[in-house]
Amino acid sequence: MSEQDERHPDDVQQHLREVQELLARHKVVEDLVHRQDMPRHELVENLVHKQHVAELQAKLDSLHPADIAYILEALPLEDRLFVWDLVKAERDGDILLEVSDAVRESLIETMDPHELKAAAETLDADELADLAPDLPPEVMLDVFQSLDSEEREQLRAAMSFPEESVGALMDFDMVTVREDVTLEVVLRYLRRFDELPDHTDKLFVIDREDHLKGILTLESLLINDPEMVVGEVMHKENVISFEPEDEADDAAQAFERYDLVSAPVIDAEKRVIGRLTVADVVDYIREESEHEILSHAGLREEEDIFASVWDSVKNRWAWLAINLVTAFIASRVIGAFEGSIEKLVALAALMPIVAGIGGNSGNQTVTMIVRAIAMGQVEQTAMQRLMRKEMGVAVVNGLVWGGLLGLLAWFLYGSASLGAVMTAAMTLNLLLAACAGVLIPMVRLRFGADPAMGGSVLITALTDSGGFFIFLGLATLFLL
């Protein structure tokens, strides 16, 4: 990190610390001024203060937009807005694209329509489409009017595709060539560019009507004799292309499977309309996995860690409400057996074990099935086989762990029949968990819903209420 001319993965944290230090020094001056009751405008005039701000600004100017985004996310709201004000206006657009949704909202709130329009105008059509949902409609309208007709068309196209589709991820930057020219001509053509679009690892070979004829990788362009013709060296077979309606998930898997850097997006007539790059795919994969992890814990979206208590409550309340309902139902199941518990209070102490282990085991099953479905490796026909296996696992676990707990219950409460009820209830609840764990995602899949959604909530609700019911029911039948 001592080398000035090199960037290192930890650098962004170093940058963050430097910015925090500059902010702290700035605050010391401000505090001093405040305590001496110096009027605000004198503070602004203050030389030391000016120097700190200039230093901070210089630091920010030297940073990559993604690094500034990272720093903004890591700063409390007040510092964040102070830094945001110091960022050069022409970089606003790029940075807004990089920050998380929650932080983006906090930044956009402080910008006036004029600033927002200026920021939006620095962006490409596909980037604009990403930002559009967060911009006030009047700003979007203004921006739209300032675009030329080709960009308008692109923006309209990019915004017309659902969020999880290839169309929403694609960009419109690409280099196309004809198949009847020599590589020498292509090389000369490329020299007229000031820069190539990001992630250009291949040129798209098209005919007069934009139909995709093949791809010319930069590799083939570089290793082949310049006298050769594009049509001779281009790849015609096994060209991986996407349609804008394809699911982003499938495209991400294809990028991963075939190690792609970029790929053409074509319409139904095989006309090239855009391009998908690995950068978009990586962002998508990261967002998806984050979304999955967050929704596992019942968080609606990534939280700005410096969000207000109120914003956090809003982000989390839905899950807690659902949980309250399921917990309440489970509680009523217990309520129905209050008579039994009164007679044998040991039941109250043992029942949460049956419910808890069932929930955990069910979650293991559902996680595994959902992953297999997501990979497209489970067909409805495999259901019977999976069900048999999961039942087998449930019986083994039920007998082993349930048996162990039965022995413990016997030892603690001196009742062999209580132990037997415990073992039976555990086994039955694990079987219930296994069935539900296979059936819930499979049924959701058959009805075309996302198999992952809410599986864990449903399982836990079932195994809680079911566990209480089975255990207390068996106890009432056999022990009282």
Next chain:
Amino acid sequence: MSEQDERHPDDVQQHLREVQELLARHKVVEDLVHRQDMPRHELVENLVHKQHVAELQAKLDSLHPADIAYILEALPLEDRLFVWDLVKAERDGDILLEVSDAVRESLIETMDPHELKAAAETLDADELADLAPDLPPEVMLDVFQSLDSEEREQLRAAMSFPEESVGALMDFDMVTVREDVTLEVVLRYLRRFDELPDHTDKLFVIDREDHLKGILTLESLLINDPEMVVGEVMHKENVISFEPEDEADDAAQAFERYDLVSAPVIDAEKRVIGRLTVADVVDYIREESEHEILSHAGLREEEDIFASVWDSVKNRWAWLAINLVTAFIASRVIGAFEGSIEKLVALAALMPIVAGIGGNSGNQTVTMIVRAIAMGQVEQTAMQRLMRKEMGVAVVNGLVWGGLLGLLAWFLYGSASLGAVMTAAMTLNLLLAACAGVLIPMVRLRFGADPAMGGSVLITALTDSGGFFIFLGLATLFLL
């Protein structure tokens, strides 16, 4: 998909279905033969059978190794091994690299040392290092001896780095050039290659001692005048490079942040020793997020969906055992209050609600904190601020949801004081959950442990036992 010359993201599922169909047809013949008690060798001679096998083999030969891996993962063990036998031996290595760990084990088990050695010898040093842990030691020794000294050195280097480091992800394929030659010379040099390493978007500019002097992107090579000298057009500043000891996580974030396709890996003296590509990074991100999702549900590793019951039990038992212990402790907490429950049996029905909501709320907190720590955006200094916020959220949720439940309890059991105890217990347990949710990952971070590990287990254990203790304790103090 009607076009023969195009690959489409859904194709792999189409391939899978075709292979399954061919297998099914093959089995019909086998069944027929079996029912007629035809000896096995006659089946092999059978013409129809031969034709099916040939068709299947032709299909497999046409597929990308990653697609074959996908198909192998989706087939039950028996079919999987049948298909595996039909795959050309020289592709075995590539396919073994692509399949999941569990499936790889199942394939390697059936191969003899000779086949394994042949498969391993088709791989590069960095790929070999990935496969090494799964190969029998005697095979590895054989392979090692067949390598030349440079490859041995690379293999040794690749295997010496921990799994989560840049060193473990890097490869050794790269093109290097000197800074004092013209672009024309570089272009001529590249034409001598039969192919460039995958993901070559930049050449590394080095001096005689392999020190990194800069990078020459293919873009600058292509858009600049061939008469220019490499030193003039190469990037010297803001070159992003990694060291093999760097954490893979940081490297992945840098690839994502700066949209990299490849980057040099250098040693402490700035000598180029390898290269990191986006393909390795994408695989790493995918594996990490999968690992996170699986370990959330307490699965040790990705499960082969056609694994035996016994393998599945082994994959899942550790989590269930831990859960059993925590559930048992919670059960003993309840046991300590059996006298109170005997007197007021409503407590038994209400207590799981207090524990459950606490656990869910704590998991929300811990998920958020772990994510923020993983991004490097939370320093120890931010702990106080986060703690205050989480406490605030807990108090709001406790009063709102706890209050609602208190009213329900009052209504159900006709006791206002029971309702008040319910509300108080909910609020206290949510506060406990918030503290633990912030402290557990923070403390793990301070002691250098992975902040994510087991946070959810600990939280649930605490809020279960704590919730029962707080609720039953308050009830014993104020209601009895």
